[in-house]
Amino acid sequence: MIRPGEVVGIVGGGQLARMSALAARAMGYRVAVADPDPDCPAAPVADRVIVGALNDPEALAPLADVASVITYEFENIDGAVLDRLAARRPVHPRVEILRTCQNRISEKQALERLGIPVAPWRPVRSADEIPAALEAVGLPAVLKTATMGYDGKGQAVIRTTAEAERALEALGGGPLVLERLVDFACELSVVVARSASGHVAPFPVAENIHARNILAYSIVPARVDPAVQAAARDLAVRIAEGLGLVGLLGVEMFCLPDGRLLVNELAPRPHNSGHYTQDACATSQFEQHIRAVCDLPLGAVDLLSPVCMVNVMGEDFPLDVGAALSDPHVKLHLYGKREPRPHRKMGHLNVLAPTADEALERAREAKAAIAGTAGQPRQA
CATH class of the missing domain: 3.30.1490.20 (ATP-grasp fold, A domain)
Known part of the structure; x- marks a missing residue:
C-alpha cells in the first residue's frame, strides 16, 4: 500500500494528470508529473514538474527518484521509457497492458483471447x-x-x-x-477500476454522443435496458480481470439494435466519458484511480444523480461562464490550457438533473450558453 504523504508520479501533464493530481492531493499524497511543457495543465496542482520529452528515458528517470508509484495519463508513450521506470518503481497499469492498448491488432487479439465480442x-x-x-x-x-x-x-x-x-x-x-462498419443503436462506455489486491469496481454505464468523431456528450445512466447496462459492466470487469489491470480502464462499446454489445477500444487510464463521476458519483474516477494504483480500498461507485457531461472545446471560446452557470446544477471544470484551438478539449460541464433526458437537454442548453450560441441552431 502506498500511503498518503508519499509521492504519486504521473507521466504526462495534461488534463487527466491535472484532475488525478487534484484527487491525490485531496487524499494527502504529493504529486510529481513529467511533461515536456513546464506550464502544462497539471503543473499548477503538482508538487514537482519534471520537464523532459516523454520518449527520453534519461529525462524521465528523476520521476523514479521521487515517486513511490507511477502511472500515466495517455497511451502515446514509449513503452521502453516506462520499462526503465518500472525497473525501479511500480508502474500501473502494467506496461504490458499499455502495449496491448497501443496497437489495435494486439488489442483485438487480447479481447478475443478473453472471449470478448468484437466487430x-x-x-x-x-x-x-x-x-x-x-x-x-x-x-x-x-x-x-x-x-x-x-x-x-x-x-x-x-x-x-x-x-x-x-x-x-x-x-x-x-x-x-x-x-x-457496425450499424449500432448507440455507443456506450464503462470505466472500471481494479486494485492491486484484486478488488474490482465498474462505474455506471455512460451513453456517448460524438460530434466530428470527438466525444461531445456522456449521458448517465445510459438510456438502454438495465440488462444491457449489466452486460456492459460485466464485460468491463471481465476485461479488467483478464488483463490483470491495476488502475483504471475505459472500455468503449457498440450497442447493437438487438441489445448485443461489441467492444470497440480500451484506454488504460481515466477516460473522457468518466468525467461525470466528479459530480455525480460517490467516488470520482480520478480518486478511484489513485486508490487503485496505491492499493487502497476502492470507493463506492453509486450514481447519486442522473448527469450529462459535455465537453467544452476550443471553438467555444471566448466563454460566457456566467450564462452557463446560471443553471445552479451545472458544474464547470476547466483544464488551464493556454491556447483554445478548434477541436481541442479545454474543459467540460457536468449537468445534474432528475432524469437522463433532462440532463441531456440542460447540457445542450449549457453548452450553447457557455459558447454564446444560445438560440442558434445546434451543432451536436
Whole structure:
C-alpha cells in the first residue's frame, strides 16, 4: 500500500494528470508529473514538474527518484521509457497492458483471447492483404491505423475495393486494421477500476454522443435496458480481470439494435466519458484511480444523480461562464490550457438533473450558453 504523504508520479501533464493530481492531493499524497511543457495543465496542482520529452528515458528517470508509484495519463508513450521506470518503481497499469492498448491488432487479439465480442476484423499490413481482408470482413468497413489513432484520426470509411486501396495509401500503408462498419443503436462506455489486491469496481454505464468523431456528450445512466447496462459492466470487469489491470480502464462499446454489445477500444487510464463521476458519483474516477494504483480500498461507485457531461472545446471560446452557470446544477471544470484551438478539449460541464433526458437537454442548453450560441441552431 502506498500511503498518503508519499509521492504519486504521473507521466504526462495534461488534463487527466491535472484532475488525478487534484484527487491525490485531496487524499494527502504529493504529486510529481513529467511533461515536456513546464506550464502544462497539471503543473499548477503538482508538487514537482519534471520537464523532459516523454520518449527520453534519461529525462524521465528523476520521476523514479521521487515517486513511490507511477502511472500515466495517455497511451502515446514509449513503452521502453516506462520499462526503465518500472525497473525501479511500480508502474500501473502494467506496461504490458499499455502495449496491448497501443496497437489495435494486439488489442483485438487480447479481447478475443478473453472471449470478448468484437466487430469482424482483419489485420492489413500491405496492399496485398486487402482482398482477403475485404472478403472476410465485408463492406462497408473502416480502415484504421493500428497505432496512434484517437478522436477519429487515422481512419477512413470505405465502401469499395478502390476506396480501400486509396485509404491504405492515405493512412501510410500499414499496419492497419480493417473492421466491419457496425450499424449500432448507440455507443456506450464503462470505466472500471481494479486494485492491486484484486478488488474490482465498474462505474455506471455512460451513453456517448460524438460530434466530428470527438466525444461531445456522456449521458448517465445510459438510456438502454438495465440488462444491457449489466452486460456492459460485466464485460468491463471481465476485461479488467483478464488483463490483470491495476488502475483504471475505459472500455468503449457498440450497442447493437438487438441489445448485443461489441467492444470497440480500451484506454488504460481515466477516460473522457468518466468525467461525470466528479459530480455525480460517490467516488470520482480520478480518486478511484489513485486508490487503485496505491492499493487502497476502492470507493463506492453509486450514481447519486442522473448527469450529462459535455465537453467544452476550443471553438467555444471566448466563454460566457456566467450564462452557463446560471443553471445552479451545472458544474464547470476547466483544464488551464493556454491556447483554445478548434477541436481541442479545454474543459467540460457536468449537468445534474432528475432524469437522463433532462440532463441531456440542460447540457445542450449549457453548452450553447457557455459558447454564446444560445438560440442558434445546434451543432451536436
